[in-house]
Amino acid sequence: MTGEHYVATLEERVLDLMSDGDGWTVKLLARALDVSQLRVRIRLRALVAASEVHVVQTAGRGSARTFKYGPPPSNVVAPRTRKNRSTANPRRWRWPELDPLLDQVIRAMVRRPG
Numbered sequence: 001m002t003g004e005h006y007v008a009t010l011e012e013r014v015l016d017l018m019s020d021g022d023g024w025t026v027k028l029l030a031r032a033l034d035v036s037q038l039r040v041r042i043r044l045r046a047l048v049a050a051s052e053v054h055v056v057q058t059a060g061r062g063s064a065r066t067f068k069y070g071p072p073p074s075n076v077v078a079p080r081t082r083k084n085r086s087t088a089n090p091r092r093w094r095w096p097e098l099d100p101l102l103d104q105v106i107r108a109m110v111r112r113p114g
Helices: 010-018 028-031 037-051 082-088 102-112
Strands: 053-059 064-069
Touching: 010 028, 010 037, 010 053, 010 064, 028 037, 037 053
Parallel strands: none
Antiparallel strands: 053 064
């Protein structure tokens, strides 16, 4: 392997920066690595799924998150996403139950010729 040199992947470069123990945002990582925020965000999603990094803080209405190196502590609950929020209480979004008498009256009015 003479003349060849190793080039670190973006994931390895992200983990190398994050190994300092501080919290990093997508913006800071993208600036430090001189790549787009989208590329960093995609890599961070994969690293979170692999439990190599975890979300420490979510700020604001958007997706401004702070990430740290390592798996999440066992006492930390994963942040809720929109998907989790809507399935957490499925009865919340259902139509209310209709009174049986009112149901009969409405159906009779609809069926009435006229």
